[in-house]
Amino acid sequence: MADENDNERMDDNQKSDKMFTLKKWNAVAMWSWDVECDTCAICRVQVMDACLRCQAESKKDSYGKQDCVVVWGECNHSFHYCCMSLWVKQNNRCPLCQQEWSIQRMGK
Ligand SMILES: [Zn+2]
Ligand SMILES: [Zn+2]
Ligand SMILES: [Zn+2]
Secondary structure, eight states: OOOGGGGOOOOSSOOOOOOOOOOOOOOOOOOOOOGGGOBOTTTOSBTTSOOHHHHHHHHHHTOOOOOOOEEEETTSOEEEHHHHHHHHHHOOBOTTTOOBOOEEEEEO
16 A cells, blocks of 8 residues: 555645536437338338238238248348349349349348
C-alpha cells in the first residue's frame, strides 16, 4: 500500500463554477426496417405471403396454404421462387437492380 500522492490537497476555496456541458443526444432514429418484409417486385405481393399465382391456385384447389418459397439473390433482393423462376426464363437478371441473377438462398 503506497499512497504516493498524499501531498495533493484539495483547495478550500471551492470554485463554484459548475459547468454545464450540454450533451447533445444524437437522437438518430434507427429504422429497424425488416428486410424480411420485402415485396416481390414481380407480382407486388409481400414475399412472406404466397405469390399471386399460388394464392389463386390455392383458392381453386382449396388445398389450404400452399408453400410458396422465397428466394434471395446475391444482390440481397428477394422474390417468390415461383415468380423468379418464370422471370429468369426471359431475363436472367434481377428485376430490381439488373444484376445477373444467382440464388443466394431459398426458404421462408
Ligand atoms: Zn412474386
Ligand atoms: Zn408462388
Ligand atoms: Zn437485385
